[in-house]
Amino acid sequence: MELHQQYPVRLRINGQDREFNVESWVTLLDLLRERAGMTGTKKGCDQGQCGACTVLVDGKRINSCLTLAVMQDGKEVTTVEGLAQGEDLHPLQQAFIECDAFQCGYCTPGQLCSAVGLMNEGQARSRDDVRELMSGNICRCGAYPQIADAVVHVMDLRKNASGDKPAFTTGAVLA
Amino acid sequence: MNPFTFTQARDLDGVLAALNAGEARPIAGGTNLLDLMKEGVMRPAQLVDINGLDLDRIDASEDGGLLLGALARNADTAYHPLVRERYPLLSSAILAGASPQLRNMASNGGNLMQRTRCVYFYDIGTPCNKREPGTGCPARDGVNRQHAILGTSETCIATHPSDMCVALRALDATVHVQSSSGKREIPFADFHRLPEDRPEIDNTLQPGELITHIGVPQADRFIDHSAYIKVRDRLSYAFALVSVAAALDLEGGAIKAARIALGGVAHKPWRVEAAEQTLVGEAPGEAAFMRAADAILQGARGYGHNDFKLALAKNAIVQALTTAARGTAAAGGQQAHRGDRA
Ligand SMILES: Cc1cc2nc3c(=O)[nH]c(=O)nc-3n(C[C@H](O)[C@H](O)[C@H](O)COP(=O)(O)OP(=O)(O)OC[C@H]3O[C@@H](n4cnc5c(N)ncnc54)[C@H](O)[C@@H]3O)c2cc1C
Ligand code: SF4
Ligand code: FES
Ligand code: FES
Numbered sequence: 188m189e190l191h192q193q194y195p196v197r198l199r200i201n202g203q204d205r206e207f208n209v210e211s212w213v214t215l216l217d218l219l220r221e222r223a224g225m226t227g228t229k230k231g232c233d234q235g236q237c238g239a240c241t242v243l244v245d246g247k248r249i250n251s252c253l254t255l256a257v258m259q260d261g262k263e264v265t266t267v268e269g270l271a272q273g274e275d276l277h278p279l280q281q282a283f284i285e286c287d288a289f290q291c292g293y294c295t296p297g298q299l300c301s302a303v304g305l306m307n308e309g310q311a312r313s314r315d316d317v318r319e320l321m322s323g324n325i326c327r328c329g330a331y332p333q334i335a336d337a338v339v340h341v342m343d344l345r346k347n348a349s350g351d352k353p354a355f356t357t358g359a360v361l362a
Numbered sequence: 363m364n365p366f367t368f369t370q371a372r373d374l375d376g377v378l379a380a381l382n383a384g385e386a387r388p389i390a391g392g393t394n395l396l397d398l399m400k401e402g403v404m405r406p407a408q409l410v411d412i413n414g415l416d417l418d419r420i421d422a423s424e425d426g427g428l429l430l431g432a433l434a435r436n437a438d439t440a441y442h443p444l445v446r447e448r449y450p451l452l453s454s455a456i457l458a459g460a461s462p463q464l465r466n467m468a469s470n471g472g473n474l475m476q477r478t479r480c481v482y483f484y485d486i487g488t489p490c491n492k493r494e495p496g497t498g499c500p501a502r503d504g505v506n507r508q509h510a511i512l513g514t515s516e517t518c519i520a521t522h523p524s525d526m527c528v529a530l531r532a533l534d535a536t537v538h539v540q541s542s543s544g545k546r547e548i549p550f551a552d553f554h555r556l557p558e559d560r561p562e563i564d565n566t567l568q569p570g571e572l573i574t575h576i577g578v579p580q581a582d583r584f585i586d587h588s589a590y591i592k593v594r595d596r597l598s599y600a601f602a603l604v605s606v607a608a609a610l611d612l613e614g615g616a617i618k619a620a621r622i623a624l625g626g627v628a629h630k631p632w633r634v635e636a637a638e639q640t641l642v643g644e645a646p647g648e649a650a651f652m653r654a655a656d657a658i659l660q661g662a663r664g665y666g667h668n669d670f671k672l673a674l675a676k677n678a679i680v681q682a683l684t685t686a687a688r689g690t691a692a693a694g695g696q697q698a699h700r701g702d703r704a
Pocket of ligand 1 (some may be wrong): 234235236386387389390391392393394395396397425432433436458460461464467468469470471472473474475476523524525526570571574599600601602665
């Protein structure tokens, strides 16, 4: 009985204050889709492996499938529905359209949120950085080059696109 | 997920009391624990959210080292100016792991405590000594491409999957822990353990103990010559088959000191100090590096699908040392080629 206890959760979702009562085991992803009506965020693997569920919490991108709703109490959540300002698309949404950066559409919401998070984090200096920092989003249609184009375009990284030294160092790869 | 109760920790004493009572498990980023709970591999009855504790700082310590808070996120740690400047090896090891989304959530303490990625461990439909002691180890004769070649036992051949921990082992870090009865520091070498006949126990953290910090001693002499090399099945966002953290202190064309730790090959980050000693006084070069690699890999054995790791580990060690000798900047520049195939 105690186990099915409900926990109050207050979130600011896409600029709106919302209140919920959820069981302990409800993930942020399930809350967004099933209780908040924000079905733009998708459930792919449910295990942190695909990035489809990426949302921004206090401006940072995370996998909403691997966090509990109760752990995010009091936070500000932005989903793909919150990127546009009224009729005006977010510059990244516009760039995705212009660059044909999507196909089946299931992973696009996560890709968009991830790209916005990437820009907020401010670590990318080159196209290679963008590719590396978008790697948490897996798209099986292979729209990767167009997605990188869109992000590079909006970040205006073209001047120092490929060939430039990446801004950060990850483990060198032998593959 | 199995039902569980949830509490938000208000202070350290509250967490320690809950842990002491034996019921509760701390949750930080949740990126490993929730995954394992969804699969039914771990079934805690009570979670204590420790994110409210004041343990997310990264501070310089008086002896010239760093103190990393257990709740500092992997991303914040890797990009922290002090880590980038003074511990490029640690920064690149962290950034070689997981994805940006996961690194934003994953905490330093949780990274140390993450469990193996052995597929049988994850599949509750199969036996596994680590998940259910005494049921057997299907990996020994099964699909063991990811598995260990060093320090294995009859009961388990799993690897520890962390990248960060490999760098921390090379840097001689210490794990600061606290329980209701006090504080203690565990040298990194003694934190993770080999499976022996108790594969269900991953490390030497005792019940009731919480990781509060990770101490990293001063390592300025390695700043100019370090490299983290990670070999995996795709260019990014995959666990290591073999990884190597290498650091050299070079003076007048000779090696004054060397550090070499391996990931993906054992139940814990693997390091052999005697092998590092063979490099002291030598000129950096392939012959010396090969000898050191052989010394590190002494006693290594494959289990079939992972036989390739014997040669791979040797090559990766030589490559990491060669890259480190060339200079830390070269190690960073080298990953630029990952973009070549866009
Ligand atoms: C798809 C995927 C890919 C990944 N790839 C990589 C990779 O390539 N390299 C890599 O290194 N890692 C990788 N990871 C693992 C990731 O780095 C870990 O899941 C993460 O570091 C764990 O931290 P956390 O804070 O989320 O831990 P949690 O999930 O919150 O906790 C993990 C464990 O640690 C315990 N714990 C947490 N904090 C403390 C503390 N302070 N004291 C005592 N116990 C504590 C918890 O009780 C739990 O048992 C990957 C994960 C996923 C899901
Ligand atoms: S290797 Fe270890 S974790 Fe994997 S099946 Fe065997 S006992 Fe379980
Ligand atoms: S649904 Fe969360 S990462 Fe796949
Ligand atoms: S858009 Fe979904 S798999 Fe490519």
